Amino acid sequence: xxxxxxxxxLLGVFALMVPESACILVPxxxxxxxxxxxxxxxxMTFWLAVLAATAGNLVGSLVAYGIGATRLVEQIPGxxxxxxRWDHTFDERGLRAVLVARLLPLAHTFVSLPAGARRVxxxxxxxxxxxxxxxxxxxxxxxxxxxxxxxxxVSSVLGKALLGVGLACLAWLAYxxxxxxxxxx
Numbered sequence: 001x002x003x004x005x006x007x008x009x010l011l012g013v014f015a016l017m018v019p020e021s022a023c024i025l026v027p028x029x030x031x032x033x034x035x036x037x038x039x040x041x042x043x044m045t046f047w048l049a050v051l052a053a054t055a056g057n058l059v060g061s062l063v064a065y066g067i068g069a070t071r072l073v074e075q076i077p078g079x080x081x082x083x084x085r086w087d088h089t090f091d092e093r094g095l096r097a098v099l100v101a102r103l104l105p106l107a108h109t110f111v112s113l114p115a116g117a118r119r120v121x122x123x124x125x126x127x128x129x130x131x132x133x134x135x136x137x138x139x140x141x142x143x144x145x146x147x148x149x150x151x152x153x154v155s156s157v158l159g160k161a162l163l164g165v166g167l168a169c170l171a172w173l174a175y176x177x178x179x180x181x182x183x184x185x
Contacts, residue, residue, distance in 0.1 A: 002034045010044055010052040017056025021133070022063040023110055028053075032137055036144015046145065050137045057133035058126065061112040065125065068116025086114030095124050102132020 004012040016031040035049045067073060074080050089097045098120065101111035115125055 002030075005031070005034055005038060006043075009038075010048055013044075013049055013052040014056040014059075017053050017137075018060040018063075020109060021057045021060025021112065023067075023113060025109070028057075028109075028136070029105075029140055032140030033144035033147070036141040036146070037148060038144075039141060040145045040148040046141060049141050050134060053137035053141070054130060054134045057137070058129055061129045061133070062126075064110075064112035065116035065120075065122075068113035069119065071117055073113050073117065083114055083117055086111075087118060090114070090118050090120070095120065095128060098125060098128040099132045102129060102136060108132065108136060 004016060006012075008015065013031060013035050016026055017028060020026040020028045020031070032053060035044070035053065038044050039046050039049055074083060086097075093100065098111055098115055101107040112125075112129070
């Protein structure tokens with residue numbers, strides 16, 4: 001992943017953030033931390049890195065929103081229960097759920113699917129996604145800027161750990177959804 005940013009710069013940041021927001025587990029934290037390192041090395045500017053990451057998040061989020069709107073995701077075993085849980089969240093929190101989810105690990109990757117299924121109005125979805133993803137990107141890029149030279153020792157371990165945590169969370173959610181006696185799926 002870091003090689004993509006080294007080779008393509010801001011376009012690489014954008015390209016890595018798209019699949020992450022389209023529900024493909026590419027850890028945004030690693031992309032953003034390395035982007036912060038790139039900023040500290042003057043390979044790119046802070047605000048352009050935040051803009052590239054946010055734009056990539058928005059494009060990926062719109063793809064996931066579209067998939068959610070088709071409701072194809074509900075064909076995946078256990079997904080129906082998960083989507084109903086998100087429906088409950090949207091009922092309780094309204095559109096704020098999109099913004100809050102954008103600031104939470106793992107939830108920021110998947111909130112677009114239920115938002116699309118729920119047919120959250122597109123303009124507020126885009127606005128809240130842009131704000132939340134911009135804040136997420138800015139925070140992690142800033143941490144990358146501050147950590148600067150320590151990047152080499154942190155990147156490999158962090159990427160593997162975050163990917164492992166993400167996969168474990170997904171497995172746990174799938175297990176819970178399929179072992180709750182969910183006969184309505």
